[in-house]
Amino acid sequence: MNEDRLFSPFQLKNCQLRNRIGVAPMTRKSSQHDSIPRRDVLDFLVRRAENGAAIVYTEAIVTDYESAQGYPGQSRMVTQRQIEAWRPVVRTIQDAGAVAIMQMFHCGRIAWPEVNPAKRIIAPSPIAPKQNNASTGSPYPVPDEMSPFDVKHVIQGFVETAKGAIAAGFDGVEIHGAHGYLISEFLSLYSNQRTDAYGGPIENRYRFAHEIIQAVSEVIPEERLLTFRISDWGGVDREVSLFGTKAEYQTLIRLLGKEPLDAISVSTYDYRRNAFGTEQNMAQITREATNLPLMICGKIYDRASAEDALTDADIVLSAKSILLNPNWVEDVREGKPLPIRKSEEANIAYTTTPLP
Numbered sequence: 001m002n003e004d005r006l007f008s009p010f011q012l013k014n015c016q017l018r019n020r021i022g023v024a025p026m027t028r029k030s031s032q033h034d035s036i037p038r039r040d041v042l043d044f045l046v047r048r049a050e051n052g053a054a055i056v057y058t059e060a061i062v063t064d065y066e067s068a069q070g071y072p073g074q075s076r077m078v079t080q081r082q083i084e085a086w087r088p089v090v091r092t093i094q095d096a097g098a099v100a101i102m103q104m105f106h107c108g109r110i111a112w113p114e115v116n117p118a119k120r121i122i123a124p125s126p127i128a129p130k131q132n133n134a135s136t137g138s139p140y141p142v143p144d145e146m147s148p149f150d151v152k153h154v155i156q157g158f159v160e161t162a163k164g165a166i167a168a169g170f171d172g173v174e175i176h177g178a179h180g181y182l183i184s185e186f187l188s189l190y191s192n193q194r195t196d197a198y199g200g201p202i203e204n205r206y207r208f209a210h211e212i213i214q215a216v217s218e219v220i221p222e223e224r225l226l227t228f229r230i231s232d233w234g235g236v237d238r239e240v241s242l243f244g245t246k247a248e249y250q251t252l253i254r255l256l257g258k259e260p261l262d263a264i265s266v267s268t269y270d271y272r273r274n275a276f277g278t279e280q281n282m283a284q285i286t287r288e289a290t291n292l293p294l295m296i297c298g299k300i301y302d303r304a305s306a307e308d309a310l311t312d313a314d315i316v317l318s319a320k321s322i323l324l325n326p327n328w329v330e331d332v333r334e335g336k337p338l339p340i341r342k343s344e345e346a347n348i349a350y351t352t353t354p355l356p
């Protein structure tokens with residue numbers, strides 16, 4: 001048991017976390033034309049900080065004005081107005097005692113054409129996901145294979161967005177390398193069939209992530225954080241294991257371990273579930289391959305599951321439970337009986353109903 005651990009501090013580089021609980025990144029699709037989340041969506045993040053979370057992640061912020069947006073109502077961090085909108089929110093989160101981290105992403109081939117300003121969907125290879133877009137019922141379009149120009153352009157989008165986060169005062173930024181979006185698409189053979197330096201063995205498929213991490217790290221001041229999110233599953237074609245074997249996944253984790261990263265965040269459906277046909281779960285398999293601080297997420301819903309998840313990780317993140325219960329951290333502290341939340345319940349995130 002890790003009873004005392006959950007509410008003990010953790011030193012994440014220069015940031016002292018007051019406990020081991022964070023708000024996982026959650027897209028809310030609330031922005032209008034300005035790529036700024038709705039007021040109540042920003043207030044939701046502040047309230048989670050005021051109610052005891054040690055880390056508050058933003059929703060996945062889109063990295064450019066061209067092909068990075070995958071869903072309607074996503075937000076950006078590249079204009080002065082966007083930065084000004086976030087600055088007081090970030091400050092209030094910090095004043096409430098939490099660390100604020102901006103997550104950023106490029107959707108790659110998981111894209112609604114309707115919201116793609118460039119009318120051009122890009123990915124490592126011209127292969128569409130097998131599954132239809134669950135929200136529109138339409139097939140995903142076959143993406144354009146990214147050219148060397150596209151690669152450089154996309155990297156620049158991550159850099160500019162990271163600069164925006166720093167200007168807005170965030171304690172750090174996260175590069176979203178999970179869930180089958182663009183970076184994840186490069187990492188996995190399932191979506192990367194390239195024959196150039198970005199395709200083939202895992203070391204090559206990793207090159208795109210490496211170049212993004214390196215370029216972004218150059219604009220992150222020394223005292224701020226840089227984290228990377230990873231998963232073995234994608235939001236579309238969910239049943240596919242993106243890395244296939246424990247050996248390949250651990251090679252990737254070791255490559256990440258050489259980067260200027262301050263933590264790896266592992267996203268799962270269920271932190272308990274064993275992976276790659278082994279008797280180990282994702283946290284255990286990741287821990288074996290790195291000494292970096294680890295965050296784990298997936299069906300952590302009450303005190304017992306949070307403590308158990310900390311056996312092989314340093315920080316637990318919650319999405320659905322903390323989305324639906326503003327007092328989740330306190331309820332966990334008190335050891336209250338709490339429900340496992342279903343995905344359908346989380347759909348409220350995408351309505352205009354302000355969440356408490």
Ligand SMILES: Cc1cc2nc3c(=O)[nH]c(=O)nc-3n(C[C@H](O)[C@H](O)[C@H](O)COP(=O)(O)O)c2cc1C
Pocket residue numbers: 024025026027028058059060103176178179229267268269297298299300317318319320321346349
């Ligand atoms: C409404 C909602 C939006 C999400 N948006 C993101 C996102 O923007 N970026 C991300 O990395 N994960 C996102 N996720 C996944 C969660 O961060 C988390 O990995 C997943 O829900 C499992 O955690 P849970 O069991 O605590 O819900 C989202 C989840 C939900 C429920």
